[in-house]
Amino acid sequence: MRRLVHGAVLHVVPLASLVLAVWPGVAAGLRAAAIAVLIAFWIAIYVRYRHAGRAQTAHEYELLRSVRWDAFWRHYNENVPTIEQEFEIWGPYHQHRHEMRYDLVAGAARKDLPAGGKILDVGCGSALVADRIADKDASYVGTDFGGPHIAYAAKKFKDFAGALHLSFARSDAAALPFADESFDVVVMSEVIEHLIRPELAVWEVARVLRPGGVFVMTTNNASEVPLRSPVTHLLAWVEKALGAKSPNLISLRPWVWPEKVEDRFLPAGSGEVYLPHTHHIAAQTSQMFAAAGLSTTSWSTFEFPPPHSLSARILERMDGTGRRLVDVIEAVARSIPLVRRLGTHLFIVARKTGAPAAPEVPAGVWPGPFSG
Numbered sequence: 001m002r003r004l005v006h007g008a009v010l011h012v013v014p015l016a017s018l019v020l021a022v023w024p025g026v027a028a029g030l031r032a033a034a035i036a037v038l039i040a041f042w043i044a045i046y047v048r049y050r051h052a053g054r055a056q057t058a059h060e061y062e063l064l065r066s067v068r069w070d071a072f073w074r075h076y077n078e079n080v081p082t083i084e085q086e087f088e089i090w091g092p093y094h095q096h097r098h099e100m101r102y103d104l105v106a107g108a109a110r111k112d113l114p115a116g117g118k119i120l121d122v123g124c125g126s127a128l129v130a131d132r133i134a135d136k137d138a139s140y141v142g143t144d145f146g147g148p149h150i151a152y153a154a155k156k157f158k159d160f161a162g163a164l165h166l167s168f169a170r171s172d173a174a175a176l177p178f179a180d181e182s183f184d185v186v187v188m189s190e191v192i193e194h195l196i197r198p199e200l201a202v203w204e205v206a207r208v209l210r211p212g213g214v215f216v217m218t219t220n221n222a223s224e225v226p227l228r229s230p231v232t233h234l235l236a237w238v239e240k241a242l243g244a245k246s247p248n249l250i251s252l253r254p255w256v257w258p259e260k261v262e263d264r265f266l267p268a269g270s271g272e273v274y275l276p277h278t279h280h281i282a283a284q285t286s287q288m289f290a291a292a293g294l295s296t297t298s299w300s301t302f303e304f305p306p307p308h309s310l311s312a313r314i315l316e317r318m319d320g321t322g323r324r325l326v327d328v329i330e331a332v333a334r335s336i337p338l339v340r341r342l343g344t345h346l347f348i349v350a351r352k353t354g355a356p357a358a359p360e361v362p363a364g365v366w367p368g369p370f371s372g
Helices: 002-022 028-064 069-078 083-090 092-112 128-132 147-156 198-208 234-243 282-291 310-317 319-333
Strands: 118-122 139-144 165-170 183-189 209-220 294-302 345-352
Touching: 002 028, 028 234, 083 092, 092 128, 092 183, 092 209, 092 294, 092 310, 092 319, 092 345, 118 128, 118 198, 128 139, 139 147, 147 165, 183 198, 198 209, 198 282, 198 294, 209 294, 282 294, 282 345, 310 319
Parallel strands: 118 139, 118 183, 139 165, 183 209
Antiparallel strands: 209 345, 294 345
16 A cells, blocks of 8 residues: 555656646746756656665676576576466466467568578477478478477377478587578577577577578577556666667666576575576667678567556456457557667567678677676
8 A cells, every 4th residue: 555655646746747847837937947947857766766776786787697507508408388378377468468479479480481492480388380381382390408398299290281382300409419501590599599699599690690691599588678667667668778879878777677587496505696688789689680791671669568567467357358458459559659669579670681790609698697
């Protein structure tokens, strides 16, 4: 109750000031005072927001240094269900939102996958991209770090008899077991944020792509909608929108999964261990791609509102009506300049246009603690 009262009071000042600033007939002096109060309020709130965000970002960056390869391996091979198994846990609303992601990825891949071509799905999970291009006369190779995931996908398509030629292989995204220039399209959806050194995977993608080949990627967006009202935190919204192209503006940037690795996956006495769950910034990630010889041809964001927001929880409770309504919200948000940068996920399409800056990944290409 106390928190609700505080939130209500916090909204009173900006709302009252806004009303006085725009209401017809308000005296000029009172209008000017209201505007001054509003600006001062927004600045004060933003200073606190930015200070707390930068502190949290620095804290998570340090937590990322705790990562252990053995914990990483066991977590993703023994503790993470496939996406289709997660659908059963999350329910229809969240499945609906994730299905949208695979529709976007498969749609982009389809555009550049020629007849008889080859597509690589890095971190394929349940191979939901393959589901959506099953009619293509092409070769699909799905890879995943998790052994259970590859087994699940292979079993799912065991008796498949469509036009698409399918095969599956277990591999690390940072060391793909394929020849140079062997794929026309590479897709990587919600994978790169989990990698300890994402730049190694980007170099591998560039290596296995043919000249002119296309890389389709989605990941967490560091410029996603702030979980604060624009009435009280307008400048935080502005920061996120502008920060997509100016990375230094972003104050709050998650680097790790919020929960530590379970003790059962760790040797005794190893201390707390956290795994990567990095939110990417469009301009920064595109620069990393460019260093690998991949030129970004388009980028956008999707999933409005964020799945962990109050709005999403309300829509979820509305069942089928909520799923129809969120599709409308999605379409509107993605059509508004600047707002369309604030989706929960980043969607980048890049084309291989040249050679990487160096055969081995240079230091400084990625700002993570293990780069270089």
